[in-house]
Amino acid sequence: MxxxxxxxxxxxxxxxxxxxxxxxxxxxxxxxxxxxxxxxxxxxxxxxxxxxxxxxDDELAGLHHRPQRIGWTAIMASYVSQAATLGEGYERAVQFMDLGDNSFRYSLRSSGSNVMFEMTRIPGRVVQNEVAIEMILMLVNRMMAWLAGNLGTINRAWFDYPAPPHAYKYRSMFLRAPLLFDQTNSGLALPATLMKLPLIRTEEQAIAYARRTPLDAFLPMDSTSGLSLEVSVIVDSVLSSEGRLVDMDEVGRALAMPSHTLRRRLKKEGVDYSDIRKQVRRDLAVRLLATSDVSVEEIANQTGFSEASAFIRAFRSWTGMTPRAYRSSDAVR
Known part of the structure; x- marks a missing residue:
């Protein structure tokens, strides 16, 4: 599918x-x-x-107060790519986007274990509908994650409008983050410790990425759509409650289909079952480190690792730092 x-x-x-x-x-x-x-x-x-x-001739598709001429995003990508770290990159993105003085003011601030990327409406300016906000949040998060070679973890997403009819899609659009509607502004809560990640793409690569927009931003990043989403929900539910990773046969039984059919249908979506399990593990580990005081050893156990050392190696590959370094950051609660 x-x-x-x-x-x-x-x-x-x-x-x-x-x-x-x-x-x-x-x-x-x-x-x-x-x-x-x-x-x-x-x-x-x-x-x-x-x-x-x-x-x-408007990269914002007529949804904002004034047109954003073709090429603006590529210029921003070039500017942002000069940053040393993801955090500095977000700072540059906010500075650049505010230059447009269009429908929103953009800001970046620290709050506990998160860095908050926020967009607040400018009174009297046109914001045609929620796509004007959805597109900005998705495109910025995906571009920044790509620049850092990261998966774009989001700890929370919020919006200054009521839940739209297609809000069911937000779970995949915003990477399974908890969602809030009817807020005073819109934004994303990003893990503060990820802000230390270095940007690894060249300026030329960044410009090429921007010119592919929105293709890369809307391709699945973490298997959270269609059948893949159903599978990830089952894996997450069992891992969170029982601390074990289910095999494909068990998932197939839960979905009332043979494992070979499940494997074939996932392949049609361009997804491998092992990748879904890895993504669910990573998201659960980040949540536990950021929102609980349980030990690293216990988190390793809860995320289905046989020993803490294996978990530490995996976590470093996901985030660029050890679990203890993540937790000991002054941004973590």
Whole structure:
């Protein structure tokens, strides 16, 4: 099953073009997507985004107060790539995005074990709909994670609007982070210790990434969509409650399908079962380190490692530091 972008997101994206006087049906047709909004695969959605943005010469698709001309994101990627660390990169991103003086003010602040990336509406400025916020949060988080060679862990995501009809998709869009709606602004809580990670991409690579936007941002990063999402929920549930990793046969029984069918369907989504288990382990370990006082040895046990040393090696490969270094940071509660 291919990853699907809900119809509501396509409709909201096209609303920006309509605001600028461009016929949404004509844009759908130009993108080769018929004449009626529908659920889209990632490649189809990318076609639609590129058709809208190129037609309007606006990387923000008409959703913000003023156009953001084509090339702006590539310039930002070039600027951000000069940072030494992920934290410095986020600081540069905030500075650069504020230069646009468009619909939002952007900020970065420390709060306990998190660094908070926030976007607050400027009074009187146009924000067409929630896609104007969803796209910014996703694109910035994914770009920054890619620059650091990281998976973009999010500890919490919040939004200054009520939960939209497609909120069920937010679990995959925002990497299984806890979600809050009807807040005073919108933003992401990012693990503070990850801010120490070095940026590993060159300026040329960063510019090339920006020019592929939004393709890379909407490709699955952690197997949290379709059947992969169902599998990850089962693995997470058993690991969290019993401290063990389920095998594919057990997951297949829970989903009422033979393991060979499960393996074949996951392969069609471009996902390997072992990768799902690794991702679930990592997310649980980060949560436990950031929100509890249990020992590293106990966390190793709770995340299904036979010994603490194996867990420490795995955690270092995920985050670039040991579990104790993560916890001893002055940003951790």
């Amino acid at each position: 291919a990853v699907q972008i809900p119809t509501a997101i396509a409709i909201n994206l096209l609303a920006g073009a309509e605001r600028r006087g461009v016929d949404p049906v004509a844009l759908l047709s130009r993108a080769g997507l018929g004449n009626t909004p529908r659920d889209l695969t990632v490649p189809e959605f990318v076609k639609l985004v590129r058709t809208v943005t190129l037609t309007l």
